[in-house]
């Protein structure tokens with residue numbers, strides 16, 4: 001664990017690199033204030049500017065050092081008590097997204113709490129109290145008493161595609177996650193998707209206990225879920241482009257067959273086909289409407305090389321002898337027992353040398369990453385637990401599910417491309 005002085009020096013050094021770059025590139029210094037030119041869609045919502053690699057690394061380093069420094073500045077008691085505000089802050093975001101408050105305000109407009117409350121059919125005092133809490137995170141501003149204006153963060157809820165859907169869903173998931181301690185005590189080690197924090201929460205609301213059942217019965221939620229996934233995929237540290245760049249395609253025959261299992265709209269397959277002109281891709285998904293939409297939206301020049309197929313991955317894999325069976329964000333939705341079952345459905349279709357390639361998180365092992373770098377992995381892991389008794393896995397757990405399925409799977413070294421949150425996990429079939 002780094003000490004106070006070294007963290008301060010790191011912070012000073014990395015901020016200087018970032019500031020010098022902004023200065024030399026003629027870019028504005030960081031601020032929360034909406035500039036007159038703001039209000040347009042930011043094509044790269046996760047970064048304010050597109051930065052050279054070394055400057056992006058310095059910025060990341062500054063975030064990490066300031067996070068650790070902040071924790072060192074708190075007393076041990078404050079470290080504990082600061083958890084309460086952390087949780088409450090999600091409530092104001094939940095309120096803002098539920099009532100679409102950000103959309104009611106133009107980029108450079110000032111509007112009274114009263115006018116906003118009237119537009120949302122809410123009580124003025126309730127709205128003021130929630131927004132004033134959000135303002136402590138610089139989400140909205142009160143430039144003069146009782147008047148509300150956008151900050152860059154509140155405006156992002158309007159201009160960044162699907163961010164508001166993601167925030168609404170995420171704050172809802174946080175609410176159901178509060179049942180985790182109860183669920184873990186009631187059903188220790190359960191792998192059933194109906195014995196979860198989410199199930200307890202949904203039951204209280206009279207909804208189906210299984211998340212997947214809930215999604216199936218609620219088309220409106222399914223659409224929102226798709227939008228949230230799209231937002232998550234727009235994060236460059238998890239985007240499919242990162243996989244395409246990092247995976248060594250030279251290992252495959254030039255005319256390889258690449259099956260994107262549970263591939264949704266086929267983003268991964270399309271990216272592979274675009275960059276590798278002789279690879280043929282098949283996208284499989286259980287959802288007929290998803291496959292229909294994906295077919296309609298496929299760029300015309302890929303029609304010969306990207307096919308779509310409705311398929312339920314709990315049944316035997318219909319594409320025999322493919323070179324790659326690719327799974328992105330599939331295994332983390334399922335417990336270990338299910339993961340083994342899923343791998344077994346592939347076995348009758350594998351040829352010698354077929355590869356199972358998984359593009360998901362690989363949790364850091366002990367001492368591998370700082371607390372700051374671990375946090376998002378740990379949150380996602382518990383989110384999957386609360387959703388369906390599913391999980392994120394570390395390197396040992398990934399190997400264990402292949403070993404438990406069949407010793408003919410030869411597990412390969414896991415690749416963790418620098419700057420990406422998601423890893424490449426691979427096993428080769430060796431009969």
Ligand SMILES: C[S@@+](CC[C@H](N)C(=O)[O-])C[C@H]1O[C@@H](n2cnc3c(N)ncnc32)[C@H](O)[C@@H]1O
Pocket residue numbers: 229233261262263264265267268284285286287290311312313314327328329330
């Ligand atoms: C978390 S999304 C991942 C989508 C895609 N791989 C990606 O990276 O964006 C899970 C996908 O699995 C699909 N799915 C769920 N159960 C399935 C099943 N039994 N068979 C095939 N696909 C399934 C869903 O329809 C959804 O598109």
